[in-house]
Amino acid sequence: MLKFTNKQQVFEIGKVRFGGQPGKKRTVMVGSIFYPRHSIVEDRVMGKVKEGAMEKLLAAFESASEETGSPAGIMVYAETERSICTHLEKVADLFKGPIFIDSPSAEVRVAGVIRAKQMGIEDRTIYNTINAGVTEAELTAIKEHGISSSVLLAFNPGDIQAKGKIYLLENGGGILPEGMIEMAQKNGVKRPLLDMAVMASEQSAGSALRGIMIAKAKWGLPCGCAMHNAVESYAPLAKLQGDDRKLFRYVDVASAVMPIIAGADYVMFGPIESARRTMHAAAFADQLMEQASSEL
16 A cells, blocks of 8 residues: 655645545546537537536546545636637536636647636636647747646656656756756646646556655656547557447546556546546445554
């Protein structure tokens, strides 16, 4: 059973606590909405969503959180500046917890930051992500608009093992001019959430679990990952056809539990539709971790 000797930092974002000793806290479960090919999105450019669909999903999401006791955050994905603003406005009215701004485009993420500030929700907004390709425009926007929470993606293309992740965070890993943690803090990020970068099953996905343990031991900062990314690229599952495809769901839920056993403080579990089954699994894992740590 894990117990870190250094102090574990706990950050409160949107009335949800991230961080702490394994077994002494609940794991924050983060679900995605408006993700690529999400059926409820009718217009990805404008951010138009099917009538009532978003409301139904968010209600079920919060119900699952209440039922299991799992604290929750929502990942808002968008592909255009217009759609990120539209999505943020709608989600923020219905969900009062932490909101992650997510997009493959830095310009879209920056537009989300600006809109979050205008809406007055910057204190519960989490930038996703500061990464090895971060731009000055991103860092400036984060600092100038009071976004004090950000995910730091520890993906080091030069070394995908745990060592490469840690070096990127610590000293830039030969990619950034300084460590990612220091860079983020210089630009106003007071509450960094370390993401141990799971890209695909064949890209040493398991090293993220070791990375969580090393990072929490080294810095005491909240750590997590999106292990479901590895499930999506796991070859044996990709070969399954027909009714056997339901096996994907079981492995996907199991993948959300693995980081918890490694000490993760938050887990990005993917599509919001899987919230209830995933949160039940996470709540069970949290209880086992609590029992295992009771004598430490």
